[in-house]
Amino acid sequence: MAGGRSVLGVVVAAALLTVGCNPAAQDEPGAASASSSGFSTQLSGTLRTGGFNPSDEVARSRSDLATRAVSPVKVSMDTTEFDAQKFAAQAASGQVPDLLSVDRTVVGTLADKGLIRPLEQCFSLHGVRPAQQYYPAAIKDVTYDRHIYGVPQSFQTSMLIGNKRVMAKAGVTAAQLDTSRPDALVGIARKMYHASNGRPDVLGLDLDLPGSSAMWLKVFGGAPMDDEGRPTLDDSKNVQALTWMKKVMDAQGGYASIKSFKDSMDVFGDQNQYVTDEVGAQTWGQWYANVLSNTQDKVSPVGVPVKSVSGQSIGFAGGTALVVPKGSRNPSAACSWAIKATSVDAWVAAGRARAQKVKAEGAINTGLFTASPPADRAVRRQFVKSSGNADFDQLVNASYTTLENPVSFGGSAAGKAISDALSNAVSVSLAGEKTPAQALKDAQADATRAWQQTAVGKHA
Amino acid sequence: MPEPGRKVRPRRRPSRLRRSEARAGYLFIAPWCIGLLIFTVISMSWSLVLSFQHYDVASGTGTPAGLDNYRLLASDPTVGKSLGNTLFYAVLAVPLDILLALLLACLLNGIGRGSGLFRTLFYLPKMTPTVATASVFLLLLNGNSGAINTVLRLFGINGPQWLADPNWMKPSIVVMTLWSVGGSTIILLAALQNVPREYYEAAATDGASPAQQFLRITVPLVSPTLFFLTIVNTIAALQVFDQSYLLFYRDGNASVPDAARFYGVYLYQQAFEQFNFGRAAAMAWLLFVIILVITAIQMRVSRRMVFYEGGDR
Numbered sequence: 001m002a003g004g005r006s007v008l009g010v011v012v013a014a015a016l017l018t019v020g021c022n023p024a025a026q027d028e029p030g031a032a033s034a035s036s037s038g039f040s041t042q043l044s045g046t047l048r049t050g051g052f053n054p055s056d057e058v059a060r061s062r063s064d065l066a067t068r069a070v071s072p073v074k075v076s077m078d079t080t081e082f083d084a085q086k087f088a089a090q091a092a093s094g095q096v097p098d099l100l101s102v103d104r105t106v107v108g109t110l111a112d113k114g115l116i117r118p119l120e121q122c123f124s125l126h127g128v129r130p131a132q133q134y135y136p137a138a139i140k141d142v143t144y145d146r147h148i149y150g151v152p153q154s155f156q157t158s159m160l161i162g163n164k165r166v167m168a169k170a171g172v173t174a175a176q177l178d179t180s181r182p183d184a185l186v187g188i189a190r191k192m193y194h195a196s197n198g199r200p201d202v203l204g205l206d207l208d209l210p211g212s213s214a215m216w217l218k219v220f221g222g223a224p225m226d227d228e229g230r231p232t233l234d235d236s237k238n239v240q241a242l243t244w245m246k247k248v249m250d251a252q253g254g255y256a257s258i259k260s261f262k263d264s265m266d267v268f269g270d271q272n273q274y275v276t277d278e279v280g281a282q283t284w285g286q287w288y289a290n291v292l293s294n295t296q297d298k299v300s301p302v303g304v305p306v307k308s309v310s311g312q313s314i315g316f317a318g319g320t321a322l323v324v325p326k327g328s329r330n331p332s333a334a335c336s337w338a339i340k341a342t343s344v345d346a347w348v349a350a351g352r353a354r355a356q357k358v359k360a361e362g363a364i365n366t367g368l369f370t371a372s373p374p375a376d377r378a379v380r381r382q383f384v385k386s387s388g389n390a391d392f393d394q395l396v397n398a399s400y401t402t403l404e405n406p407v408s409f410g411g412s413a414a415g416k417a418i419s420d421a422l423s424n425a426v427s428v429s430l431a432g433e434k435t436p437a438q439a440l441k442d443a444q445a446d447a448t449r450a451w452q453q454t455a456v457g458k459h460a
Numbered sequence: 461m462p463e464p465g466r467k468v469r470p471r472r473r474p475s476r477l478r479r480s481e482a483r484a485g486y487l488f489i490a491p492w493c494i495g496l497l498i499f500t501v502i503s504m505s506w507s508l509v510l511s512f513q514h515y516d517v518a519s520g521t522g523t524p525a526g527l528d529n530y531r532l533l534a535s536d537p538t539v540g541k542s543l544g545n546t547l548f549y550a551v552l553a554v555p556l557d558i559l560l561a562l563l564l565a566c567l568l569n570g571i572g573r574g575s576g577l578f579r580t581l582f583y584l585p586k587m588t589p590t591v592a593t594a595s596v597f598l599l600l601l602n603g604n605s606g607a608i609n610t611v612l613r614l615f616g617i618n619g620p621q622w623l624a625d626p627n628w629m630k631p632s633i634v635v636m637t638l639w640s641v642g643g644s645t646i647i648l649l650a651a652l653q654n655v656p657r658e659y660y661e662a663a664a665t666d667g668a669s670p671a672q673q674f675l676r677i678t679v680p681l682v683s684p685t686l687f688f689l690t691i692v693n694t695i696a697a698l699q700v701f702d703q704s705y706l707l708f709y710r711d712g713n714a715s716v717p718d719a720a721r722f723y724g725v726y727l728y729q730q731a732f733e734q735f736n737f738g739r740a741a742a743m744a745w746l747l748f749v750i751i752l753v754i755t756a757i758q759m760r761v762s763r764r765m766v767f768y769e770g771g772d773r
Contacts, residue, residue, distance in 0.1 A: 085732040091517050106733075113735045114518035198618070199604045256621035260603035263623070326518055416733050427717040431626050446538065450734065453532075 039122045040332040046074045047333040050097035051082035052322070057353040058368060065349050066341035073333040082106075087325075091115055096325040099334035104141035104150065104321045104408075105415045108229060111144035112413035112454045116323045118147035122335035133342075137408035138371040142321045144229070144411055145456050150321030151338040152371030156285040157315035157402040158208075158215055161292070161395065163273075164300040166192055166202060166280040177205075177281055179219055180307040182244050190251040192280030200253050200261045201278065207248055208283035209255070210426035214409050214419070215283075215316035217241045219308050224422050228460065229412030231447035233422055234440045242429055242436035255430035267291075274299040285317070286369045286399040293364040293392060301391055303398030315402035318409060319371060347375035348382065355383040364392045367399060376403060413457060417450030511741035522738065529742035539743070541718050542726040543750075545630060549722065550697035553634045558689050561644035566678075568645070569652045579649065583642040594706035597636045598623070601707075608635075623707065626719035633703045633720070644689050651685035652678065680767040687766045691758055698751050699724055723747060 047070065054063040054077070067075045082102045090096045102110070110116045123130055130139050134152045142150030160177050167173065170192040179185060185205065192204030207216060214224050222237030232238070249255045265273045268291055273279040275298045283306075292299050305313045322338035324331050340346060347370050358365045364387040368379045380400060386393050412418055425443035429436045451457040474482070511529055513522030533539045568578055585593065600607050601622035609619030622632040659677045668676065679686075701724030708720040723743070731740035 084735075085728075088517055088732055088735060088737075092520055094520070109734065114516065115735070256603060256624035259624040260605070260621050263598070263602055264605040420729075424717055428626065431624075431717060433626055433717065449536065453734075453736065 038331075039125050039335040041125060041336070043070050043073050043333050043336060045330050045333065046076055047099065047330050047337055048076050048078070048097045049099045049101070049334075049337070050078045050087075051080070051101035051320075052077060052099075053079040053081070055079070057357050058350040061349040061353040062341045062346040065343075065346045066337045069340040070333050070336045073330070073337075075337070087115075091325070091327060094327055096327040098324070098328040098330045099338060100323050100325060101153070101320050102150075102323055104138070104152065104319055104411070105419055107142045107150045107321055107323060108144045108411045108413045108415040109454075110323065111147070111149040112456060114326060114455075116149050116325055117328070117331065118149055119151065119324065119335065120148060122151075122324070122331075122339065123148070125335065126339045128339055133374070134371050135373060135403075135406045137317070137406040138319065138321075141318075141408050141411045142323075144413060150323045151342050152319060152321045153342055154319040154369060155317045155371040155403075155406065156287050156319060156369050157317040157399065157406065158212055158283055158285050159306055159398060159402050160205075160281045160304040161274075161284050161288060162281040162302040162304060163277060163279055164302050164391070166277050167302070170204075170280065172280065174302045174304055177304040178307065180309055180311045182219070182309065186244070186247045186251050189248050189280070193252040195253055198253075198257075200257055202280065203258060203261060203273075203278060203282075204252050204280045205248060206258070206262065206279060206282040207245055209245055209249070209430065210423040212283050212316070213242075213245065213422055213426045215306065215314070216245055217422075218314055218316060218407055219306060220244070221309060223410065224418050225410050225412050225415075227410075229410065229414065229451070229456065230460065231412075231414065231418045231421070231444055231451055233418070233425065233447055234437075234444035239437045239440055242426060242440060245426065246430055246436060249430050254432075255427075270295060270298075272299075274301060286366070286402070289366040289392070289395050289399060292395075293366055296364055296389055296392060299391075301395050303395040305398055305402045313401060313405050315404065315406040316408065317369075317406060321371075342370070342372060342375075344372065344375045344378055347372060348378050351379035351383040364389060364396075366392070366396050369399070369403075373403070376400075412451070413454035414447060414451040418447045421447040421450075507741040507744055510738055511745050513738050515737040515741075517735050517737060525738055529738045530746070532739055533742055533746060538718070538721070538726060539723075539746075542721050542723045545719065545721060546698055546700060546723040549630050549633060549700055550694055552631065553637050553697050553700075554690065554693045556634065556638060557641055557644055557693055558686060560638060560641050561648050561689070562682075562686070564641065564645045565648035565652055566674075568649050579646060582645050586640045586642040588640075590702045591706060593636065593639055594703065594710070597632075597639070598707065601632050601635070626717040629708065629717070629720040633700070633707060636703050636707065637697075637700075644693065647689060648682060648685055651682040655681045681769070683766045684768055687758075687762045691755060694754060694758065695751055698747065698754070701725060701728065 052059070052063070054060040063075075063077075067073075078097060082100055084106070087096065087100070100116075107116070111118075130148055135155055138152035138155050139148060142148055142152060160179070162172075162174055162177055164174075167177075172188055172192055176184070176188050189205035192202065193200065194202035194204075209216075217223055217238045220237045220241035222235050222241055223232060224238075226232050246255075249258060252258055261278075265278060266276075267273065272292070272295060273282070274292060275295050281304070289301070289303070292301055306316065308314050322334075322341065324334045324338070328334050347368060351368050354368060355365055357363075365384050367384045368376070370376055370379070384396060387396075409415070409419065421443035424446070425434075425436075425439040428434050429439035433439075434442065510522065512525055512527070514525045514528070515522040564582060568575055568582070571578060603609060603619065603621030603624055606619075606622070608622070612619040620628040622628045622635075655678060659681075660673055663673050663677060700722050704720055704722045704725050705728070709725060724747075727740050727743045727747070730736045730743060
């Protein structure tokens, strides 16, 4: 029972940090002169980054290229993941990093609280046109009150990855994993599902709930929020979507049992669920193809892009973005580094490093999925070649197909609250505590309350 | 001015030794006093100020908010839900913890040889970091393949989906809490060992059964310890955070029904996900008042139920 005091402790500690002093952001001595909201190409001083971890060859090569490009700036990295609690304490004491890598769902909240800077001037200084350089869906994620606050990095679209062995056993074809015919998919899920003693041993169709619930709303033509970032969770199309999600889960023994079954899977290991035939089809971000390639001789995957009920392919994705905190002491270096690290050159360097690693290990190059269409095209053209494994070649090609119509969660000052409210609605509805309509109605009330407390919400 | 006729004792200057001892005493307690001042008095006072402000974390400034933050708490149903969850947990966890600790302490008290080993074994979980305990319990509590349900199945019981069924989320946290019952056990064992043997011998001579001895001798004589544990465990239960956060919110994705959202978790979300520090501070003070009231009630009730040797009862 110990340790419960930690929350009170951190709140008062954060408060305490504000007792002392909160020096107005002072530019790094020697850093190029830049107005509080401005950026410059004259670079010097030190750049302190947070949340960016160059632990693999992709991140390392991008980081190296960007660091060379901002020379003579000295780059110092805090490689731990973005931690809002830590950031709040840093902001209160005026000691924020100059550049942060964060999940795009929190960009709207950070912008609403005035914690990060708009980046139009940064883009313009480096001749970058965001609408051309990045997927519009990724830009939408980092747009708040009509200003762009983040430089999008990755764009990992989701799709269904089928297990051909389980599918064949159940007499299901890849063409039948058609999300534009959701009612038929309930029967397909039931067909592939198998249980022993009331416990599942083969999961037919995993919708990745509640993680991917926003994508399924989009499949049904719904959305968690409108273009202004205002929650729209109780929209009738969303209710249809959640009702269908529940049907799929109930056809396979119910959400609770499925969740426990999934929790026991060796998702990243040699005995993953595709090796052990514990799954018929699952919803995954493109990155999972790379995980599966580690067991390429033991798995037989097939990639199926997700389609909306109107038959259009949907490439739903989240990802991270680089943001410049308002208290950054070296915003010019931060801006330059972020632009260089997400440039086509950086991604090509990353693609080359990945290709070399894959070749050395005899693995399969499943591609890099960035937030930049020209970078995606360049990397695919130069480095993603046929692997000789027909299943994986199909999987990689299907992944690239999803980029034809990229969509995302959207940006909002209450983005995290909307996401949490949706997840909660999905969980309570699947658990049978509330009907889908009631769950979404309550979620809408929660999200609206959070939205109304934001600066932009109060204004609206 | 001294009254006429009253004898005035001349004030004697403290000796050099006494002054030196006093100085040393103050020096010894200074670190604690400074810690208390900085980490408790000043920070709590500041959080009280913060609760009446709209605090802007970007500029480090606050604007007066009056009672707005407290009004928002009243109009937010999640505050009520999370408080309800927390009280439910406290009502379940505190008595179970104390009963189990008393049972284990009685068993340990009866062991002669090897009691030290068992004391250490029972206390070990208390020393295990909660993160490590949560990792183990994620496996133990799996509804399909977890060890707890596997054991239940041996007795023909189909165990619940502890971590996925909203009805079982709070009990699963209680189960994890009971894992570290060793702390209470050791305290109760110390109390049990202070009960004079002669009382039991006299009671046995008078024909009292073991159950009567337990109820008439043991319980009254360890009641101050039971009361102490009730107070501290209740306070800790009302502040529960880490168990719930680690079992259900560990990946930062709040894909969890409200059933697992405790007051401490919601407070954390308000402060560090929404950056609503004023509101979070108001929540902290509301919890402080609730704990104060519950503790006051417990103190009042204790007057009739706790036996102090040498006291009125």
